[in-house]
Amino acid sequence: MRLDSGNLPDLARGCAVLGTGGGGDPEIGLLMSLQAVEEHGPVAVVDLDELPDDGLVMPCGGLGAPTVSIEKFGNGAEGSRLREYVERLWGKPVVALMSSEIGGSNGLVPVAWAAGLGLPVVDADGMGRAFPEMQQAAMEIAGVSPNPAVMTDERGNTLVIETVGGRWIERVMRAVAVEFGARASSSEYQMTVAQARTATVRGTVSLAVRIGELIRTASDDPVGQLVTQLRGYRLIDGKVVDVERRTTGGFARGRATIEGVGGDAGRSLELEIQNENLVARSSDRVVASVPDLITVIDAHAATTVTTERLRYGQRVSVIAFPCDPIWRTPRGVDLAGPRAFGYDFDYVPVEELRAGT
């Protein structure tokens, strides 16, 4: 597969759905990648099985609060600076870029960089969705080191970071991203192709394109078709009646309330947000939570509503669908389950939560 102006909009739609409201506004990544492929030509999407075992894969993306990334872009040089540092640190060339997270803008930004660098992207990513924190990555679960992480901003400030593990990669990079104006670009968890084959969530670029196609071509009820395709659940059709949001500590945090309409009249759903939609509750009962995916779809345009674009009065459908199985392992739940975000309840897969309704 090649990514060009024909299928990038589909990729963007799919990344938005997998972004669960976060990962940065896909519109920004779409504009960046459209411009890059127009200038440099299409980007090849390669399967990890097609690349040499010892080739170096560079996961990368943006870091910061999505509320800020709407207004503050990179300048395009970040990708080549990251590659230059990564190649120098590893003493070998990068054979392909990979989205650190497929969700949101971060599913597209590496495509824009890859176009400029003449490199392919791999059909895989580090999360299979978007998560707010750096260490919430399949590579972390697989034991790949995040070191040396490289971080840069649009001015050219650059850091090489070696942390002793745990949450330090997140703590250090978030603190610096805040100083950079809540927006930075980074690469971490670089690895060989051989490692990447078992340490990433595979097939997610083509999945995102398929999701985008499905939404674009659905003749009626795209939400219903999406739910079927993702083996998910339609949590509510309703109207946004309350949004509370603040940008703090480099994150966009908040909550939103959706009141049911039509067949859902009389019901309501509350979403809790930290860059991404983390938890959905109905009548104080959790109906879906991280690491499963919760996505808000605009009822009219069938587009995903990112957490920073939620507005009073929007008509939306909220859907939830199962995460990649890697996130349901004990280590996965530790890293990205409800307790990892400070919630005092255990993760229950969305299928089981829905079976009880």
Next chain:
Amino acid sequence: MRLDSGNLPDLARGCAVLGTGGGGDPEIGLLMSLQAVEEHGPVAVVDLDELPDDGLVMPCGGLGAPTVSIEKFGNGAEGSRLREYVERLWGKPVVALMSSEIGGSNGLVPVAWAAGLGLPVVDADGMGRAFPEMQQAAMEIAGVSPNPAVMTDERGNTLVIETVGGRWIERVMRAVAVEFGARASSSEYQMTVAQARTATVRGTVSLAVRIGELIRTASDDPVGQLVTQLRGYRLIDGKVVDVERRTTGGFARGRATIEGVGGDAGRSLELEIQNENLVARSSDRVVASVPDLITVIDAHAATTVTTERLRYGQRVSVIAFPCDPIWRTPRGVDLAGPRAFGYDFDYVPVEELRAGT
């Protein structure tokens, strides 16, 4: 000169005076360096003229809020980790360590590290005093690049930082130091011996030892002798009647009021603090300010009172003395004059301020 258990206490006394209340509590640096010379032998103090032109000088020290450094020490491995990174980045050996700032604990910590590494320290430093911010260095004035800066903590987290200039070195390192628990170790502005000869404040290690000797051996009125030696001024003899202090943004900030006693009865002096004593006012008139040095001396023990140890009821003398001429250049005043700290008044040398009284 060699630094050993005989003269390290003098060095500590002198560093305290030059620390103007900041740079970390010299007691901590003294304990570290005494233990290090006991274990590894004395440390040679060398003049920059004795070293080869192309030798690599490594400025280094601690970074953070002094209020925290009283309770949170390094683990001793920081110096060797900094050297290892600096040598790898430069591709050549470090020939000597240098205090990034002679003031406070930071005048002693590099001595402790040098003992462990079997290296000399140079008879110079980057400030001739202590300043709260990283870029307030003679090397910055001389146009030496702070890159690559290396920063580490007691856990082993390590960063290599390349900034685009201005205040970025300070902003990035401060943000990370806060994340590390308001305490970190760093090296920046590494340079050749040839550069260091004109880009540092020279002779400050031996000056600090002389100041310490003078205080220790003064038979009466050590404050008076100190003022003579430093060509300074005795601003007030009095009692601390108010202290306000908070640790915020990686700094200890606050103010203290000293009420005159004896011949100074009826007068009072207000000190404004950001890690260091920045400004002294009497009846709302500035009587001394950065970059000149303002030091609080305990009237009984003749020891310097660091800003984090100021206490209600202490009997003190406050002295002020001229900074190194480098800080009185336009670039020096830009970097470390009152306006660099947000004050809305121009720098006037302490001699001129005193001439008006």
